[in-house]
Amino acid sequence: MYLLNTENGYAGFRAFIKIQNYMWMAKTLVQQLILKLKIIL
Known part of the structure; x- marks a missing residue:
């Protein structure tokens, strides 16, 4: 992690x-929206 030096x-x-x-x-x-849509459809 050399970036942390500066x-x-x-x-x-x-x-x-x-x-x-x-x-x-x-x-x-x-992902949650897709799950809700699958339940509705």
Whole structure:
């Protein structure tokens, strides 16, 4: 994890983690929506 050695790299790393979290949350929401649609249909 050489990125953590610099202040700028650390900020980039944290932003990357945040993006990963948002993508995971979005994927989960989409899966839940698909399940609800399947139940309705």
